[in-house]
Amino acid sequence: MCSAGRRWGRRQRVLLWGVLLAAWEAAWGQLHYSVPEEMPKGSFVGDVANDLGLQLPALPDHGVRVVSEGRTQYFSLHEKTGHLVTAERIDREQLCRLVEKCVLRCELIVEGEMKVYEVDVEIMDINDNSPTFKDMELEEKISEMTAPGSRFSLPRANDPDSGQNSLQSYELSGDEHFSLAVQTGPGGDQRPELVLAKALDREEAAFHELVLRAIDGGDPTRTGTARIRVTVRDANDNAPVFSQTEYTVRVPEDVPVGSVLVTVTATDADEGLNGHVKYSLKKAMDMASDIFHLDHETGAITLLRSLDFEEGNFYELEVQARDDGDLFDTAKVAITVADINDNVPEISVRSALSEISEDAPSGTVVALLHVHDRDSGANGEVRCSLDGNVPFLLESSQGSYYRVVTARELDREQQSEYNVTVRASDGGWPALQSSRVLALRVLDVNDNAPVFSQERYSA
Ligand SMILES: *[C@@H]1O[C@H](CO)[C@@H](O)[C@H](O)[C@H]1NC(C)=O
Numbered sequence: 001m002c003s004a005g006r007r008w009g010r011r012q013r014v015l016l017w018g019v020l021l022a023a024w025e026a027a028w029g030q031l032h033y034s035v036p037e038e039m040p041k042g043s044f045v046g047d048v049a050n051d052l053g054l055q056l057p058a059l060p061d062h063g064v065r066v067v068s069e070g071r072t073q074y075f076s077l078h079e080k081t082g083h084l085v086t087a088e089r090i091d092r093e094q095l096c097r098l099v100e101k102c103v104l105r106c107e108l109i110v111e112g113e114m115k116v117y118e119v120d121v122e123i124m125d126i127n128d129n130s131p132t133f134k135d136m137e138l139e140e141k142i143s144e145m146t147a148p149g150s151r152f153s154l155p156r157a158n159d160p161d162s163g164q165n166s167l168q169s170y171e172l173s174g175d176e177h178f179s180l181a182v183q184t185g186p187g188g189d190q191r192p193e194l195v196l197a198k199a200l201d202r203e204e205a206a207f208h209e210l211v212l213r214a215i216d217g218g219d220p221t222r223t224g225t226a227r228i229r230v231t232v233r234d235a236n237d238n239a240p241v242f243s244q245t246e247y248t249v250r251v252p253e254d255v256p257v258g259s260v261l262v263t264v265t266a267t268d269a270d271e272g273l274n275g276h277v278k279y280s281l282k283k284a285m286d287m288a289s290d291i292f293h294l295d296h297e298t299g300a301i302t303l304l305r306s307l308d309f310e311e312g313n314f315y316e317l318e319v320q321a322r323d324d325g326d327l328f329d330t331a332k333v334a335i336t337v338a339d340i341n342d343n344v345p346e347i348s349v350r351s352a353l354s355e356i357s358e359d360a361p362s363g364t365v366v367a368l369l370h371v372h373d374r375d376s377g378a379n380g381e382v383r384c385s386l387d388g389n390v391p392f393l394l395e396s397s398q399g400s401y402y403r404v405v406t407a408r409e410l411d412r413e414q415q416s417e418y419n420v421t422v423r424a425s426d427g428g429w430p431a432l433q434s435s436r437v438l439a440l441r442v443l444d445v446n447d448n449a450p451v452f453s454q455e456r457y458s459a
Pocket of ligand 1: 418419439
């Protein structure tokens with residue numbers, strides 16, 4: 001039986017053995033075979049009987065044996081055929097882990113002839129191992145501010161096969177932000193590096209999934225892969241942005257105190273504190289800061305005290321959104337106060353008669369009135385009228401003045417006293433109205449003496 005002779009730690013030793021073997025070959029006779037690893041038990045290695053010129057029938061009789069040092073017997077002699085065959089499945093990588101040329105040695109002893117033949121069996125590598133990475137999943141954290149061209153070392157793969165069957169190259173697939181560089185170390189080993197080819201932007205892609213592939217040179221090739229997940233670390237490279245450059249709101253003047261009139265919002269694409277937005281009023285008209293309150297966190301603008309259209313119908317605020325890194329944006333807020341019909345028309349009597357003689361001609365002015373409504377638009381448009389069926393007319397004068405005039409001569413005997421109600425109503429919905437009563441007494445003019453048609457009558 002044969003066993004693993006020795007494991008050569010170093011190339012020099014192999015070389016030395018080679019020289020020694022050559023010397024022994026002359027004296028003893030030497031056999032060389034090679035067999036691929038991983039062959040099933042009983043596979044043919046070499047025709048020992050034929051190569052040594054032994055007579056087949058003599059084999060068992062002569063007691064031909066194979067011997068070797070070591071525990072595991074890898075070869076045996078097939079007695080009928082005289083072939084050296086494998087006694088075990090042989091794994092080259094297990095026997096000669098770091099050795100290029102893996103040779104097992106045994107001795108063939110032909111007892112009848114008292115002869116010893118050295119048999120060297122070289123175990124040929126087959127591509128039975130794939131390159132493997134120690135970790136299949138890798139995490140890499142790279143700041144989005146990292147300059148293109150920066151390099152990051154990647155883990156190496158291992159392939160225990162030898163020569164061409166071992167690791168030959170690396171490949172990287174994923175996206176255009178990364179490329180692969182392979183450095184050659186002092187011992188000829190390949191060191192893969194991740195190269196940042198294109199600047200990262202966390203707001204565009206927070207993660208990049210890459211695949212590093214190690215390829216050996218066997219036929220067919222075998223590959224091993226490791227997944228690389230690149231997490232892009234945030235930098236404060238984005239300013240807050242208001243959803244609108246100008247917010248316009250129209251609120252009725254009777255909106256209750258504490259109401260939210262408008263909420264401004266700004267978004268910041270950065271994450272964490274870099275994206276945390278705070279709002280502030282940058283500039284406001286006088287008063288406006290007493291009337292409106294801006295919530296720093298929510299951006300809600302609330303009313304601090306009641307509005308009055310007649311006092312102020314337009315406010316403009318300038319708001320600012322600022323992130324923790326002092327990047328900011330500004331926006332305008334235009335608040336228009338809408339009038340509601342909250343004022344009644346006011347009638348002021350600027351001048352009025354309390355008495356009128358019954359012979360006053362029609363069209364005599366008995367009162368001059370002024371009407372005014374503080375509301376605007378239709379809410380402030382006033383229409384005046386006189387109540388009831390009275391012998392008076394209302395004439396519009398310039399501006400908001402009205403005159404109450406007699407429609408005809410009055411007749412004291414018919415009615416000696418009038419209460420003229422002047423009514424003013426605005427155009428709001430519902431309309432507001434007010435009225436004034438003008439009291440007028442009609443004076444009797446029968447206080448003239450009879451008059452003769454002639455001063456003197458003569459007969
Ligand atoms: C006018 O109003 C006064 C006071 O309200 C009242 O005394 C008088 O009788 C009224 N006159 C007429 C004609 O309605």
